Amino acid sequence: MDALLEGPDRRKARGDHHSFPQFSDMDALKDALQPRGWLCQSTGHDDDENDDDQADDKTDNGIDLSAREILENSSPQAFTWRYSIMASTPIYFHQHALVVPARHVKAVKTFLEERRILDKSKKITPYFQTKVEQGDPAKDQIPEPGKRFVIPFLQDAQETGADGQTEHGSTLEAHLRQHATPLESLLGSDAYKSISITRLEHHDGTPTPTQQTNPLRAAFHAALSALPPETLSHLSLTPAQLAADLPSTYTIYPPLLLLPAHAFRQPTWTTLLAHHPPTSHITRALLAAAAAALGVTHIAANAPIAPTTTTTTTTGEGDNTLRSPTALTPLHGAFGPPGPNATPTRADFARAFWATARQNGVAQTWAPRHTMFSRGNVKEKARLLGLAAVREAxxxxxxxxxxxxxxxxxxxxxxxxxRVLGWEINAWSVEGLRRGAGANGWGVGVVGGGEEEVDEGFFERDFVVFLESNEHAAGRVEGLRERVPPVRHVNAGLLPTSRGGWETAVRVLDPGLGGWVHLHENFGEGEINARAEEVVREVRKIWKTVRVERCGRSEIPLDAEDTIKLEHVERVKTYAPGVLHCVLDIWISPTGRAD
Incomplete structure (x- = not known):
């Protein structure tokens, strides 16, 4: 608590020139905070990317409840000291910069350098235009990369007012003063008129072009700004530096924030975390505040699914056949029992943390600590929804x-x-499928994992999932032919190759009608056609074997071109540099006699 109570003398020593008057009631406090922009009020736009504070602990006048509690239970002076740290909006100082069309950037930069007024401590950055729609208080930052750039320049102290605002207006002449005419002569009148002025906003001495518009960076900036000042100043760090060093990309799968593996690998963050590890009170509070601002309850750092594991709890000799996310690093929130665990109990499922994503109007659920989720497959999922051969089945x-x-x-x-029959060896995935199907209003029956009971309507459910190797699929389907509709489509979605499932795919198709197999493979960019033909040749061999088993050799010509036909090769996404994830749609003729 002592660290949070900072007196005026200490503020003055660190260069904080803002005064904090005393308040005897909430109305006076509100009137004082309003002009400073420190009064948190809802705009009615929950999706506004600039709205850093979406906490629920607000009173009807917008003031944080903790502020009211301190005011009512502490002396006004104590409140003043505390609120200098708690203010939800950072204190900004201002500097101006030129907004220059890309074709003139080099000339203007050289001009400013020659006159020693180029601010070399700041980077030249793309310009972000602020656009305000009529009737909408929310502001959108519209980037214009490659069109206009922000070039910071130096101004004499006497040219600006005490608050950082230029006293002479907002024209180039007012800011550049004696440098304006030479610049116009250099560029020409039309080019000179294409240059405008913008304002850089500073926090803790580090400027950025306007406030953070990236929700992740904005949330962390606000959370970092709420820490006791000495937490960062002791390490020569600022909220602005740390926020700027966060990645620009991230994913939210409600209620999970998933960060890239390199999220905290910049020197600023490694310094902070070396002094305040993830388990420390400071970092836990920081992550909790950022999570609340982003509307999530859990945070984790992601990493690619490893092909092997160092444990023996998954099947295979070190192979990660369960596709367990062993490199996932939980950072905030309870993620449930540690993994990998190939034989979870119902109690484990109940303790686990589950996330949900919705793609193409379909909800999918998984336990991030135990199961992978690939959002990159959304294209193939959408294709299946519109594939004529699927819709006609x-x-x-x-x-x-x-x-x-x-x-x-x-x-x-x-x-x-x-009806969809599925095979899966990861019990966590099966539970995720069961929960996700329920979220979509579908019924699921699970065979295996202690759920062997089969009631009268079991195979009439939308999904029947077998918790076992698909090596048993052909025999299972053969025994269910009379109880399920004819199988016309088989999906084999395993990478880098589904070769181990090709024969099973051919065998489970309806013998009298035939159908399609959809085989997922990784191909090199320059060998897709050749590799696809190789797959077709192998599948044709399998078809011949199965056809002979079921019908004998004399039924039909086994080498007829239309018995096996490659109808389409879908390039789904890049799997690795030079390697594409492809799906082959192959028509398979009947392997048995038509009924």
């Missing part, structure tokens, strides 16, 4: 040999397929 069934949490299985069902 409304009275039929589909099989997903690598069901996961329902990545592709859900798309088949949403497209109209009557």
């Amino acid at each position: 409304s009275g039929c069934a589909a099989v997903d040999l690598y069901a996961g949490i329902g990545y592709f299985a859900f798309s088949y069902r949403k497209a109209g397929v009557a």
